[in-house]
Amino acid sequence: MEFFKEIKRIQYEGSATQKPLAFRFYNPDEMIAGKTMREQLRFAMSYWHTMCAEGSDMFGVGTIDKRYGTSDPMQQAKNKAYAAFELMDKLGIDYFCFHDRDIAPEGETLAESNARLDEITALLKELMAEHNKKLLWGTANCFGNKRYMHGAGTAPNADVFAFAAAQIKKAIEITVALGGEGYVFWGGREGYETLLNTDMALEQDNMARLMHLAVDYARSIGFTGDFYIEPKPKEPTKHQYDFDASTVLAFLRKYGLDKDFKLNIEANHATLAGHTFQHELCVARTNGAFGSIDANQGDMLLGWDTDQFPTNVYETAMCMYEVLRAGGFTKGGLNFDAKTRRGSNTPEDIFLSYIAGMDAFALGLRMADRIIRDGRIDAFITDRYASYRTGIGKKIVDGSATMEGLEAYALAMGDVTTNTSGKQEYLENVLNGILFGMGGA
Numbered sequence: 001m002e003f004f005k006e007i008k009r010i011q012y013e014g015s016a017t018q019k020p021l022a023f024r025f026y027n028p029d030e031m032i033a034g035k036t037m038r039e040q041l042r043f044a045m046s047y048w049h050t051m052c053a054e055g056s057d058m059f060g061v062g063t064i065d066k067r068y069g070t071s072d073p074m075q076q077a078k079n080k081a082y083a084a085f086e087l088m089d090k091l092g093i094d095y096f097c098f099h100d101r102d103i104a105p106e107g108e109t110l111a112e113s114n115a116r117l118d119e120i121t122a123l124l125k126e127l128m129a130e131h132n133k134k135l136l137w138g139t140a141n142c143f144g145n146k147r148y149m150h151g152a153g154t155a156p157n158a159d160v161f162a163f164a165a166a167q168i169k170k171a172i173e174i175t176v177a178l179g180g181e182g183y184v185f186w187g188g189r190e191g192y193e194t195l196l197n198t199d200m201a202l203e204q205d206n207m208a209r210l211m212h213l214a215v216d217y218a219r220s221i222g223f224t225g226d227f228y229i230e231p232k233p234k235e236p237t238k239h240q241y242d243f244d245a246s247t248v249l250a251f252l253r254k255y256g257l258d259k260d261f262k263l264n265i266e267a268n269h270a271t272l273a274g275h276t277f278q279h280e281l282c283v284a285r286t287n288g289a290f291g292s293i294d295a296n297q298g299d300m301l302l303g304w305d306t307d308q309f310p311t312n313v314y315e316t317a318m319c320m321y322e323v324l325r326a327g328g329f330t331k332g333g334l335n336f337d338a339k340t341r342r343g344s345n346t347p348e349d350i351f352l353s354y355i356a357g358m359d360a361f362a363l364g365l366r367m368a369d370r371i372i373r374d375g376r377i378d379a380f381i382t383d384r385y386a387s388y389r390t391g392i393g394k395k396i397v398d399g400s401a402t403m404e405g406l407e408a409y410a411l412a413m414g415d416v417t418t419n420t421s422g423k424q425e426y427l428e429n430v431l432n433g434i435l436f437g438m439g440g441a
């Protein structure tokens with residue numbers, strides 16, 4: 001059965017093409033910075049937005065038909081899987097990501113839900129082999145069902161904790177069965193609405209307990225992939241515990257989870273936390289915790305997680321600059337945690353959206369490579385800290401400086417006499433020159 005009959009396989013046609021269903025910048029086999037674009041970008045399809053979400057919002061019902069020709073829930077799950085692989089094939093996407101409940105509908109009991117998952121997992125395994133696709137990461141949806149209204153691992157009710165653990169155990173098993181390279185914890189409702197009813201210390205201790213149990217179990221059944229925490233500051237709860245990259249790093253270190261976990265950085269979550277996307281990536285990279293990316297963008301004028309397809313080339317360029325500086329992806333990749341706008345309600349819009357996002361990241365990769373080969377920005381940063389490579393600065397860095405020695409140095413100096421310009425505006429124009437001019441590398 002073909003679900004997207006009007007769409008042929010999307011080809012790279014170069015930036016001059018006016019054809020909507022074509023890549024302008026994403027040329028999968030072209031080498032950029034030592035690897036093919038396809039290897040550098042490791043694009044993944046998000047099952048939840050792409051195959052499941054129907055465009056409903058707080059004020060209205062769905063606008064796009066995602067029934068896949070049937071109302072029977074299990075048949076629908078199967079058709080959804082066939083459609084997913086057709087879509088990935090046509091877009092040339094090698095990876096996908098899912099929550100347990102995206103691939104198979106929840107049953108009346110946990111046992112029934114698990115049996116349904118087993119059935120669909122077997123189908124996905126066949127389709128993956130047939131279509132040569134891989135699982136970037138799996139996760140459990142421990143936020144949608146009403147049992148999780150107070151959280152899952154941080155719920156005040158131990159029965160809820162136990163149920164979440166059972167659900168995560170199964171999600172890990174199917175991730176392993178499908179050869180998944182990662183497993184994500186996004187703290188769905190792991191946060192609070194008011195401290196008037198919340199024991200924050202116990203809730204966070206419990207979350208760490210759940211993560212330790214999950215890691216130990218996953219390793220015991222042969223999972224060699226990376227675990228990720230995906231930071232987000234708010235939504236759905238007022239305050240999410242995994243606020244941002246720095247908060248998550250402190251949590252991981254406090255509970256001894258930092259060896260197993262890396263970060264999955266999402267652009268729109270970064271901006272909700274009051275940071276740039278690049279800031280969050282830089283925090284992850286400089287702390288050896290860069291793992292994977294949920295690619296999307298928010299709206300400057302809206303304070304919520306709009307999950308738009310990424311098209312802002314400044315953002316994708318600075319993102320890929322951080323990725324290249326981190327040495328590229330290892331087990332992670334670029335998962336489009338993005339959805340078409342409610343008004344973009346045709347299957348063709350899904351393809352056009354992915355093309356826009358993939359082209360924006362292809363451009364970002366090309367630009368990041370240019371920024372690095374141009375070298376002016378990196379050289380400026382290196383020069384700016386030159387004072388730490390000789391004299392008193394060298395002593396500070398190598399640990400031989402003392403408070404007395406620094407005082408003697410400062411007293412002899414009298415006052416600081418040299419402080420060179422940070423040249424922000426110049427550098428912003430250098431960046432524009434590299435991005436849009438002809439003078440760059």
Ligand code: XUL
Nearest residue numbers: 139186230266294305337
């Ligand atoms: C929610 C979000 C999730 C995670 C996976 O904001 O980003 O879809 O990526 O649970």
Ligand code: CO
Nearest residue numbers: 230266294337
């Ligand atoms: Co996400």
